[in-house]
Amino acid sequence: MNHDITSHQPRTVRAGDIILYASEAVGVRQSLHQLEQAFVEETLADRQRAERLQRQIELRGRKRELDKVHKKGSFRFVVLCLVLVLTAVLVTVAMFETLYFVMG
Secondary structure, eight states, X not given: OOOOTTOOSOOOOOHXXXXXXXXXXXXXXXXXXXXXXXXXXXXXXXXXXXXXXXXXXXXXXXXXXXXXXXXXXXXXXXXXXXXXXXXXXXXXXXXXXXXXXXXX
């Protein structure tokens, strides 16, 4: 049977043809529904993946910032300790020189 749309010859339609056409239409509808459902699921998965990646990027940025702050804080603490020790040494030396000058 010729189902060519471009043919201009009149064709006869039998009851079996209508049932076949209806079952094909149902199959096409189910196929379209499955494609739409798969598209929706894939879109949702892509959105979730993008959100997860964005959260990971934000967490890495925060961790990097905290590491930088911690590193700066550690450096400042070491400098503070060195300054305190140096100050104690200078004050001790100045005190003993003054004592030597006064007693001497």
